[in-house]
């Protein structure tokens with residue numbers, strides 16, 4: 001069965017796993033020696049997450065990490081809140097406009113509600129993996145085959161559900177639609 005715990009048990013090298021701040025499933029994998037757990041607000045790599053990002057850099061550079069796995073989770077209340085939020089909090093501006101664009105894109109593709117949630121999260125994970133991979137010191141490690149950045153989506157209400165993210169899924173979908 002592909003679930004988060006068995007996925008993490010199969011890890012043989014030091015891995016940073018990036019979770020969204022409201023993902024319950026973190027508790028299932030705490031204690032795994034190969035794992036460094038990192039939280040980001042909404043699972044979003046953003047300039048405003050400066051402190052989080054500098055700790056992430058420390059882990060990547062000092063802990064001999066060979067893999068980063070982005071974990072998207074269904075039913076994310078942070079992303080939902082950002083979509084519904086009518087406040088004017090500047091700190092969230094970047095994250096809010098990102099998630100609005102993302103939701104608009106997925107609605108445009110007209111999936112059913114259930115599939116829509118999975119696609120939105122896979123798309124989110126794929127975009128964040130790309131964003132992270134583009135940060136110069138990370139890109140340099142990827143190019144030297146010292147680091148892999150990848151992503152998964154889990155349903156943390158149903159711990160048995162885990163899908164690996166196809167990083168090019170949406171590029172292929174858009175191609176098909178055009």
Ligand SMILES: [Zn+2]
Nearest residue numbers: 020022076078
């Ligand atoms: Zn979340």
